[in-house]
Amino acid sequence: MTGRLTGKVALITGAGSGIGRVAAELFAAEGAAVGVLDVHGDSAEQTAAHVAARGGRASAITADVTAAAEVDGALHRLVAEYGRLDVLVNNAAIDLQGSITTGTEDDWDRCFAVNVKGVFLCSRAAVPHLTAAGGGSIVNHASVAGLVGVRNLAAYCASKGAVISLTRAMALDLAPAGIRVNAICPGAVLTGMMEDLMRARGGGDLAAGMAETLAKYPIGRLGRPEDIASLALHLAGDAASFMTGSIITADGGMSAQ
Numbered sequence: 001m002t003g004r005l006t007g008k009v010a011l012i013t014g015a016g017s018g019i020g021r022v023a024a025e026l027f028a029a030e031g032a033a034v035g036v037l038d039v040h041g042d043s044a045e046q047t048a049a050h051v052a053a054r055g056g057r058a059s060a061i062t063a064d065v066t067a068a069a070e071v072d073g074a075l076h077r078l079v080a081e082y083g084r085l086d087v088l089v090n091n092a093a094i095d096l097q098g099s100i101t102t103g104t105e106d107d108w109d110r111c112f113a114v115n116v117k118g119v120f121l122c123s124r125a126a127v128p129h130l131t132a133a134g135g136g137s138i139v140n141h142a143s144v145a146g147l148v149g150v151r152n153l154a155a156y157c158a159s160k161g162a163v164i165s166l167t168r169a170m171a172l173d174l175a176p177a178g179i180r181v182n183a184i185c186p187g188a189v190l191t192g193m194m195e196d197l198m199r200a201r202g203g204g205d206l207a208a209g210m211a212e213t214l215a216k217y218p219i220g221r222l223g224r225p226e227d228i229a230s231l232a233l234h235l236a237g238d239a240a241s242f243m244t245g246s247i248i249t250a251d252g253g254m255s256a257q
């Protein structure tokens, strides 16, 4: 590792599993102190323990990104512990399956609460700290599902489209404070979230669902959490100092067709 985040403090939401966990490990390996926020405190503890076992610095934070008081408290605790905040990765999300006719109103509200309002609340709480640090980077994890339609995932698609729009608006509003805001749109990445979707797509058969999905990926494989975490690392660091308002796909060419 090359110490690309040495001296920086990063908060990663939803870092108890999947892409967020791998990002926490990578950021810490690159020198950052990492706040590992998750609604599932035990998962956050496990990620923080993984990081510590490799000699990195991380603190587990149990918080729900949809609860303003919990988010504000989490930011204050992290800054009190490490003295500053340089990077926020808005990664926490849920993917509720259903079309516009089969998805419930509750599913819609929950999807927007976590995936969109969560980004709003965490970013709002982070901005004063990022500003105090002289600027920083916010990385929003959107999805190719915010750029193209995906069957039976209506609320999720709409929520990720909203994250893409919010990214552009935030980039404009926060540029004067030296805060860059970019979004990553991953294609299918093998995590717990994607496994459920693949199984449903294959009518209960995970392998069949994966084969159907893989057929849409020109690069011949699905994504790995590392593919997304390394892009988040690039956006978080100084190498991306001229990037803001960018919406970047990392999808093996899926959305290029």
Ligand SMILES: NC(=O)c1ccc[n+]([C@@H]2O[C@H](COP(=O)([O-])OP(=O)(O)OC[C@H]3O[C@@H](n4cnc5c(N)ncnc54)[C@H](O)[C@@H]3O)[C@@H](O)[C@H]2O)c1
Pocket: 013, 014, 015, 016, 017, 018, 019, 020, 037, 038, 039, 040, 043, 063, 064, 065, 066, 090, 091, 092, 093, 094, 114, 118, 141, 142, 143, 144, 185, 186, 187, 188, 189, 190, 191, 192, 193, 194
């Ligand atoms: N896996 C994919 O194929 C894929 C594709 C495109 C985009 N993404 C996006 O990447 C991000 C990470 O996805 P993943 O596959 O690692 O998912 P995941 O389900 O493995 O991890 C999501 C984490 O978020 C946490 N979380 C959920 N609700 C929360 C809340 N209210 N407050 C705090 N934490 C909460 C969960 O506990 C979990 O640890 C998400 O934004 C997702 O939409 C994933």
